[in-house]
Amino acid sequence: MNTTANILKIKKLAIAAVFSALAYAMTFVVHIGVQFLTLDFKDAVLLIGAMICGPVYAIVMPMIVAVIELATISDTGVYGLIMNFISSVAFCLPAALIYSRRRNFVFAIVGICTSVVSMTVCMMAANLIVTPYFMHTTVDAVIGLIPTLLLPFNLAKSILNAGLVAALYKPVSTALKRAKVIGLESFGKADEGQKAFSSKSVLMLVLSVLFIAIGFVICLVFLKGNIDFWSK
Numbered sequence: 001m002n003t004t005a006n007i008l009k010i011k012k013l014a015i016a017a018v019f020s021a022l023a024y025a026m027t028f029v030v031h032i033g034v035q036f037l038t039l040d041f042k043d044a045v046l047l048i049g050a051m052i053c054g055p056v057y058a059i060v061m062p063m064i065v066a067v068i069e070l071a072t073i074s075d076t077g078v079y080g081l082i083m084n085f086i087s088s089v090a091f092c093l094p095a096a097l098i099y100s101r102r103r104n105f106v107f108a109i110v111g112i113c114t115s116v117v118s119m120t121v122c123m124m125a126a127n128l129i130v131t132p133y134f135m136h137t138t139v140d141a142v143i144g145l146i147p148t149l150l151l152p153f154n155l156a157k158s159i160l161n162a163g164l165v166a167a168l169y170k171p172v173s174t175a176l177k178r179a180k181v182i183g184l185e186s187f188g189k190a191d192e193g194q195k196a197f198s199s200k201s202v203l204m205l206v207l208s209v210l211f212i213a214i215g216f217v218i219c220l221v222f223l224k225g226n227i228d229f230w231s232k
Helices: 002-029 042-053 057-072 077-101 105-129 131-135 139-178 199-222
Strands: 032-034 037-039
Touching: 002 042, 002 057, 037 139, 042 057, 042 077, 042 105, 042 139, 057 077, 077 105, 077 131, 077 139, 105 131, 105 139, 105 199, 131 139, 139 199
Parallel strands: none
Antiparallel strands: 032 037
């Protein structure tokens, strides 16, 4: 029994390491500047890993990626580390917690939607508390940026990442199960409708397209003048 538990723990650590590396790589694949903010899709990768491995990894993986970013590509120092960590955990933890209670379609959707709200709200609070201290500005100045920049940016970022999770989680987890990298008995009960490409899979894909479309609309309507698609 202990041997089985140790093997499972090692597998989860290995999967977490791979998804952390993939999340870091995503910062190079898509790295869109929106004034002093950055829109990328690493949180989608982190959430998929957390949904597979469990809620603990929704904290561990974001910390790993945030530290690596600080040591390599970040030009915002400790401020960037804190904000990246808060953003990723706020997005990954709610969905991972909800989905871990019951691994089915409804809980997956509820979890993803909750993560969108969580990330948006937490980043509003973080900007009001953390940004004035590190950026040497006033709370009133930050409040002034909320309707025109901070709110639409974080809402668009969370929705776009949610769309990618909705599109990719099932194919990725299914591929890992078929490759016997993870096992249904070890990583929780099988998803309902596991054995077939069901109507739920189609609905998840439709929701993914809807999320991504809404995210792009928010970017185009509210952030159009602030986006630099060639930011590095």
